[in-house]
Structures are given as C-alpha cells and as structure tokens.
Amino acid sequence: MxxxxxxxxxxxxxxxxxxxxxxLARIDLNNVELDHLAQxxxxxLGAVAKVREVAGADVAPTSHPIPVTNVYRDDVxxxxxxxxxxLSGAPAQSEDRFKVPQILGEE
Amino acid sequence: MNYIKSNASVMxxxxxxxxxxxxxxxxxxxxxxxxxxxxxxxxxxLDREGAMEQAHAIDTRRSDGEELSPLAGVPLALKDVMTxxxxxxxxxxxxxxxxxxxxxSTVVSxxxxxxxxxxxxxxxxxxAMGSSTENSAYGxxxxxxxxxxxxxxxxxxxxAALAAFEAPLAIGTDTGGSIRQPAAVTGTVGVKPTYGGVxxxxxxxxxxxxxxxxxxxxxxxxxxxxHEVIAGHxxxxxxxxxxxxxxxxxxxxxLDVKGLKIGVVKELQGxxxxxxxxxxxxxxxxxxxxxxxxxxxxxxxxxxYALAAYYLIAPSECSSNxxxxxxxxxxxxxxxxxxxxxxxxMNLTRHAGFGPEVKRRIIxxxxxxxxxxxxxxxxxxxxxxxxxIQDFNSAFAEADVLVSPTSPTTAFPIGQNDNDxxxxxxxxxxxxxxxxxxxxxxxLPSGLAEEDNLPAGFHIMSPAMKDDLMYQVGGTLExxxxxxxxxxxxxxxxxxxxxx
Numbered sequence: 197m198x199x200x201x202x203x204x205x206x207x208x209x210x211x212x213x214x215x216x217x218x219x220l221a222r223i224d225l226n227n228v229e230l231d232h233l234a235q236x237x238x239x240x241l242g243a244v245a246k247v248r249e250v251a252g253a254d255v256a257p258t259s260h261p262i263p264v265t266n267v268y269r270d271d272v273x274x275x276x277x278x279x280x281x282x283l284s285g286a287p288a289q290s291e292d293r294f295k296v297p298q299i300l301g302e303e
Numbered sequence: 304m305n306y307i308k309s310n311a312s313v314m315x316x317x318x319x320x321x322x323x324x325x326x327x328x329x330x331x332x333x334x335x336x337x338x339x340x341x342x343x344x345x346x347x348x349l350d351r352e353g354a355m356e357q358a359h360a361i362d363t364r365r366s367d368g369e370e371l372s373p374l375a376g377v378p379l380a381l382k383d384v385m386t387x388x389x390x391x392x393x394x395x396x397x398x399x400x401x402x403x404x405x406x407x408s409t410v411v412s413x414x415x416x417x418x419x420x421x422x423x424x425x426x427x428x429x430x431a432m433g434s435s436t437e438n439s440a441y442g443x444x445x446x447x448x449x450x451x452x453x454x455x456x457x458x459x460x461x462x463a464a465l466a467a468f469e470a471p472l473a474i475g476t477d478t479g480g481s482i483r484q485p486a487a488v489t490g491t492v493g494v495k496p497t498y499g500g501v502x503x504x505x506x507x508x509x510x511x512x513x514x515x516x517x518x519x520x521x522x523x524x525x526x527x528x529x530h531e532v533i534a535g536h537x538x539x540x541x542x543x544x545x546x547x548x549x550x551x552x553x554x555x556x557x558l559d560v561k562g563l564k565i566g567v568v569k570e571l572q573g574x575x576x577x578x579x580x581x582x583x584x585x586x587x588x589x590x591x592x593x594x595x596x597x598x599x600x601x602x603x604x605x606x607x608y609a610l611a612a613y614y615l616i617a618p619s620e621c622s623s624n625x626x627x628x629x630x631x632x633x634x635x636x637x638x639x640x641x642x643x644x645x646x647x648x649m650n651l652t653r654h655a656g657f658g659p660e661v662k663r664r665i666i667x668x669x670x671x672x673x674x675x676x677x678x679x680x681x682x683x684x685x686x687x688x689x690x691x692i693q694d695f696n697s698a699f700a701e702a703d704v705l706v707s708p709t710s711p712t713t714a715f716p717i718g719q720n721d722n723d724x725x726x727x728x729x730x731x732x733x734x735x736x737x738x739x740x741x742x743x744x745x746x747l748p749s750g751l752a753e754e755d756n757l758p759a760g761f762h763i764m765s766p767a768m769k770d771d772l773m774y775q776v777g778g779t780l781e782x783x784x785x786x787x788x789x790x791x792x793x794x795x796x797x798x799x800x801x802x803x
Binding site (some may be wrong): 209213214217218220221222223224225226229234236237239240241242244245246247248249250252253255256257258259260262263264266267269277282284285286287288293296297298299301303 | 315402403404405406448499507512513531541542544589591605608611612614626629630631632633634635636639641643644645646647648649650653654658660663665666667669670673679680682683684685686687688689690692724725731740741742
C-alpha cells in the first residue's frame with residue numbers, strides 16, 4: 197500500500213484500504229464489515245498514532261522484553277506425534293496427508 | 304464438611320492429613336458448578352470423567368504412602384487458551400470448535416505431574432483479545448458479584464470460577480492484563496510472572512512477545528503455590544528463562560515489608576480512575592506504611608504512550624500468529640465444495656471463524672506492518688517499548704516494587720462498551736506497561752469501591768525475575784487487609800442466584 201493512496205481525513209484509511217488489507221490477511225469481508233472497519237480503524241489509528249510523538253531517531257526499537265538468542269537442541273530423534281495424531285484435527289485427509297482444496301488453477 | 308469456600312492451601316492440608324479426599328473435593332466442586340454455572344458461565348467444557356480419574360489416582364497414591372506434590376488432589380480450572388490432550392480447546396473461537404489437541408501444553412503437563420485435578424476449560428475473549436469476556440464466541444461470562452456485570456477479560460471465566468467457588472485455583476494468560484484485570488473486578492488474586500518465567504508451549508499464541516501464563520487464586524499464598532508448579536525452564540519454549548524459579552511461596556509467607564520501598568506511579572492514578580478505586584488504593588498504601596514500608600513517588604512519563612504502543616504491537620503480532628488458522632490442518636473449514644481454490648476456502652473460513660474483535664485486530668496489525676506504514680506505526684511502537692523499559696529501570700532504581708490500582712474502574716455492565724473499542728482498551732491502561740517490559744505483576748483485592756460495592760484491585764509490579772518481591776508485598780498487604788476486614792473480601796459476595 198502506498199501512503200498517497202489514502203483518502204479519508206483522520207489517519208487516512210479508506211474503505212478500499214480495508215478491502216486491500218482484508219485481501220492480504222485472507223479474510224473475506226462483506227460491504228457492511230468494510231464500512232464499519234474503515235470507520236473504526238480511522239478512530240483507532242488516530243489514537244495510537246501518538247506513539248510518533250516520542251519515537252525519535254535516537255531511540256532504538258525493542259522487539260522483545262528479554263534478549264532473544266537462537267536455542268539449539270541436540271540432533272537426536274525424540275518421540276513425537278504419530279501421523280494419526282497429527283492428522284486428528286484435519287478438516288480433510290487422505291493417505292496420511294492433509295487434504296486441501298486445489299492450490300494451482302485447473303490443469 | 305464442604306470445602307468449596309476454603310483456600311487451596313487449606314484443601315491441600317486437609318488432603319495431607321486425611322480429613323478429605325481428592326474425590327470428595329472434586330465432587331463438591333462439580334456440585335457447585337452444576338448449581339451456579341448456568342448463571343455464571345465460567346466454563347466452556349467440563350471434564351468430569353478425566354477429573355474423577357485423576358482424583359482417584361491421587362487418593363490411591365496418597366493412601367499408598369507416596370510423597371506427593373503440595374497441591375496434589377486440589378481442583379483447578381484451565382483457561383481454554385491452553386492445549387490439553389484430547390480435551391476440546393476452542394480459545395473462545397468458532398475457528399477451533401470441536402478441535403481436540405493431540406498434545407498437552409507444558410503448563411498442563413506440569414499440573415498433571417503435580418497431581419492437580421483439572422475440572423474443565425474456562426471461557427475467555429476470543430483468542431484472548433478483550434477485557435470483558437464478551438468477545439467469546441460462546442457467550443459472555445457473568446461476574447459472580449453482579450451477574451449483569453462483566454468479569455473482566457480475557458480470562459473472565461477463570462476469575463469468575465474462583466469468585467463463584469467453582470474452583471480454588473485457575474490458570475490464566477496475560478498479554479495486556481488478561482489475568483490481572485479479571486482478578487481485580489472479581490475480588491480474586493492474579494499473577495503475571497516475569498516474561499519467560501512460565502513456558503508458552505501449548506499456549507495458543509496471540510502476541511508472542513507479550514503473552515505470559517500465570518496463576519489465579521483466591522489468596523496470594525495459593526497463587527504462589529500454583530506459580531511454583533507451573534514455572535521453570537522448558538526447552539520447548541525458546542524464550543523460556545533458564546534460571547531458578549524465584550522463591551515465591553517463601554516470599555508470600557514472609558508477611559514483612561520493613562525497609563522495602565514502594566513506588567507509587569504518578570501516571571497511573573489520575574484521570575479516568577474511579578474515585579472509590581483510588582480510595583481503596585490509598586488505604587492499602589497506608590496499611591503498607593503501617594507495616595513498615597516506605598512510600599516513594601516515581602514518575603514514568605512514557606507510560607502515557609504505553610496503551611497506544613500496545614495496540615500496535617499486539618495486533619501486529621496477532622496478524623502474524625493467527626495466519627496459522629488457514630483451514631488446512633486443524634479447525635473448521637468453510638465453503639470447500641470442490642469448486643473453490645485453497646485461497647478462496649481460506650478467505651471464507653477466516654470470515655466465518657473469526658469474530659469482530661479478532662478481525663479488527665488482524666486488519667489493524669496488517670496495516671501497521673504494511674510497507675509505507677511500518678516505520679510510522681510498528682517501528683514507533685517498538686521505540687516506545689524501549690522508553691517504557693528505561694522508565695521502569697529508573698523507577699526500580701528508586702523503589703523495590705511499583706504499585707497502582709489494577710483497573711481504573713470496577714466491573715462495568717455487560718454490553719456497555721459494545722460499540723466503543725477505544726473505551727474498552729482503556730481498561731488495560733495500568734496493566735499494559737508490565738507486559739511491554741516483560742516484568743512480573745500481580746493484582747490482589749483492595750476492597751469494595753463505595754460507589755457500587757464492587758471489588759477494586761491493587762497492582763504490584765516487580766523487576767524481571769524478582770517475582771518474589773511482589774509476593775512478599777502482596778502477602779503482607781493481604782494479611783493487613785484481612786485483619787482489617789475480619790473476613791475475606793469474597794465473603795461479602797452475594798450467593799449466585801440461578802434463574803431457571
């Protein structure tokens with residue numbers, strides 16, 4: 197998304213922006229939801245934008261409250277889920293695999 | 304004798320000396336649940352069979368002379384955000400309706416190892432997003448003090464179960480206050496340990512840099528006993544802290560705060576805080592002074608920006624974490640009629656499976672992380688996080704613990720903030736800074752606000768991995784309050800009346 201494409205007054209989030217975000221987030225939203233969310237997000241973004249007041253260039257960002265380092269384990273095989281257990285919650289399955297709707301177009 | 308109104312530590316003692324059995328305790332709690340939960344709706348699922356089996360097993364082991372863990376045989380209510388093998392786990396969402404996890408979370412493994420009896424799963428705001436439990440896809444939980452009021456959230460089910468004497472112990476999770484705010488508005492105790500203190504393995508993720516599981520109980524000591532069961536390093540969580548668990552049980556029993564400096568945070572007591580809540584807060588401070596503590600005033604100017612930063616960071620992380628609900632491997636699948644692509648089915652499923660607040664936050668987070676806006680929103684919020692940590696460091700240089708009211712108000716009516724997400728978010732104004740900095744924090748009852756006779760919470764924050772300090776202060780304050788009241792605050796709660 198491009199900052200220039202936004203139109204509405206407060207934080208600048210339009211109905212079209214919400215539709216684009218919904219596409220990125222893989223959620224079908226109907227027209228009522230799009231209108232409602234555009235309004236709400238405008239108000240919420242207007243309120244949370246105050247973080248910019250104190251976020252100076254001299255402040256380092258923090259992503260995590262404690263130092264995060266990669267954790268390695270020994271390369272040893274341990275008991276884990278059986279295929280049956282791993283598939284136990286699958287909406288559809290076939291031949292010990294997750295069965296999903298078509299991913300590529302028609303052949 | 305009926306034990307449901309006893310504390311967990313009293314039940315544990317009665318079990319140890321043979322005055323009762325785990326089977327009897329468990330049956331008594333199921334009786335109470337049957338009696339009141341139609342009105343309270345604290346539980347989403349009851350595992351009567353599994354609970355009775357565990358209770359029998361513990362009683363047998365005890366009568367065989369085996370030395371058991373201190374809470375062995377005591378019942379507990381589990382927030383539905385935690386996986387428990389074979390037990391329906393919904394996280395308050397239609398998305399996971401009918402899902403039975405194939406594995407136990409680390410918290411559940413430790414509860415089982417300690418012989419604790421898990422009664423069932425408690426109601427919560429969908430995916431732990433909310434401050435009232437009204438966002439549950441399965442209907443709201445009602446506050447046992449007044450059934451027309453919210454029990455807090457997201458862990459309203461766990462807190463209400465304690466306040467309605469349906470369980471003496473519960474598990475909660477706290478991303479911005481979801482353990483502490485429900486504790487405050489139900490007159491119970493809730494603790495968010497230091498980030499990394501309790502494993503997140505099997506905790507369905509909302510915002511991974513903020514989520515932390517912790518104990519809920521009716522007393523500080525009971526919370527401490529449960530804390531020691533669930534805390535400690537876990538190799539299955541890469542952010543789990545590999546250090547000894549602070550001695551919180553010992554600290555809860557200390558009942559002495561002489562020489563401790565209690566820092567009152569200037570920014571967490573002004574506008575928006577209910578007069579009766581502030582009144583009880585100041586009375587509690589007086590009791591701590593009488594007990595020998597010293598009050599110092601501290602200022603944390605960046606706290607004024609904590610709420611705004613939280614409502615960028617948490618939605619950003621949630622938009623990424625909840626991408627896993629793609630209808631392919633678990634959870635519901637909608638619209639798969641053979642004509643649609645995987646992506647179309649995903650879109651339809653996520654529309655049908657997520658409620659309004661979850662959609663709102665995913666879209667907000669997607670926006671905050673999108674190119675062109677990342678620096679202005681998510682990046683700025685991360686910088687505020689740095690400022691918050693700096694403020695905490697300065698404040699903890701002057702004080703051993705920091706205190707505030709837990710929630711600015713007492714429980715509000717169900718439905719009040721339906722159309723005002725920003726008003727709802729303000730509930731977490733005092734609890735959010737601790738999550739942002741990863742430090743430990745607790746809420747315990749400070750009394751009833753005069754205006755409405757509903758519980759108010761006293762909030763104690765301690766430096767990272769010094770969780771023992773908040774238990775020491777909390778335990779001392781609780782004893783002083785109990786002495787003043789003559790009986791636990793919950794003895795003032797009305798009996799839940801069930802309209803059938």
